[in-house]
Amino acid sequence: MNTPRQRRIYRNLFLRRQAIAAVREFFSLQDFLEVETPVRIPAPAPEAHIEAIGAEGSFLQTSPEIYMKRLLAAGYTRIFQVCKTFRAKERGSRHLPEFTMLEWYAADAAYHDLMTQTEHLVHFVCEQVLGAGHLRYQGDLINLDPPWPRISVEDAFRRHTRTSMQEALADGSFDERMALEIEPALDMRRPAFLYDYPVEKAALARRRPDSPELAERFEAYLGGLEICNGFTELTDPEEQRSRFEAELKRRRQSGLAAYPMPESFLAALSHMPQAAGNALGIDRLVMLIADAPAIDDVTAFVPEEY
Secondary structure: OOOHHHHHOHHHHHHHHHHHHHHHHHHHHOOOEEOOOOOEEOOOOOOOOOOOEEEOOEEEOOOOHHHHHHHHHOOOOEEEEEEEEEOOOOOEOOEOOEEEEEEEEEEOOOHHHHHHHHHHHHHHHHHHHHOOOEEEEOOEEEEOOOOOOEEEHHHHHHHHOOOOHHHHHHHOOHHHHHHHHHHHHOOOOOOEEEEEEEHHHOOOEOEEOOEEEEEEEEEEEEOOEEEEEEEEEOOOHHHHHHHHHHHHHHHHHOOOOOOOOOHHHHHHHOOOOOEEEEEEEHHHHHHHHHOOOOHHHHOOOOHHHO
C-alpha cells in the first residue's frame, strides 16, 4: 500500500466490496439482469446543473440512463448496472468527478414502487454487511426498517422554510433553500424520501397526471446524505425533446457548453414502456455503512493522487 490514507481505509474498501456484492445479490434475487452500457457516448442527456467531461469529440457518461432506457425500449424489463460515471467541477467531501453509481429500471413500475424497492435494498445491504437493519453514522443511530417517511417537496417547504415551493422557484432560491434549510432539517435518525418535485427540477421525469406542474421524482436522504434520485420515466419523445431544449437554453444562458441532442435516445423513447428508474450513489452508501465522514475515505484513489 502506497500512502497512509490507503492503509487507513483498507477496512472501508473491504466493506465496499461486501456492499457491492450485496447489491448484486439483491437484484439477482429479484430476477434483474445486470447490463453494461457505453461509458464514452456522443451526447449526454442535457441537464443545466450537470457538466459532462469531454473525451475527444465525445463525452464520458454522467449517467448510464439514456442507454439503459434504450434497452427498456428494446424489450428488457428489469435491468441494473454498477458503473463509473463522470461529472466535471464536482469535488468536495461528498463529491468526486469520477464516482460509482448503481442504476436500475423496472418496466410497468412507477416512482412509489421504486421508493419501496430502494428502502428494501438499503435494508438488505446493511443486513448483509453489518448484520443489522440499522447503522450508526456520525453519532446517530439510523433505523432502516421500512417503510421510510415520505414527504412531498411542497410540504417540506411549508415545514422548514418561510416561503412556498412556488415562490422559491420564482425567485431562483429553490436549490439554495433545499440545500441550506430543508435537507439539514430532516431527521438524522430515520431515512426519508422527498418526492413530487416541480417539473422544472425533473428534466426526464413524467408529470403527475393530476398535478401536471409536478413531476414524479424522488430523492432519498440518510444521515444527512442524499443517496439517490429516481422517478417515473417520461416516455413522450416530443415532450422530452422540449424539456431538453429548455435545459440547453438554460445552459446557454449560464454560459455553459451546449451538448448535441441525443437523437438515438429520443428515437427509441416512443417504444419504451411505462417504467421507473433510480440512480443511487455507491460511494455515499458505503460512507454510511463505514461511518466515514468523507467520500475520500471509501475510495481507493482520489483525483489528487492520480
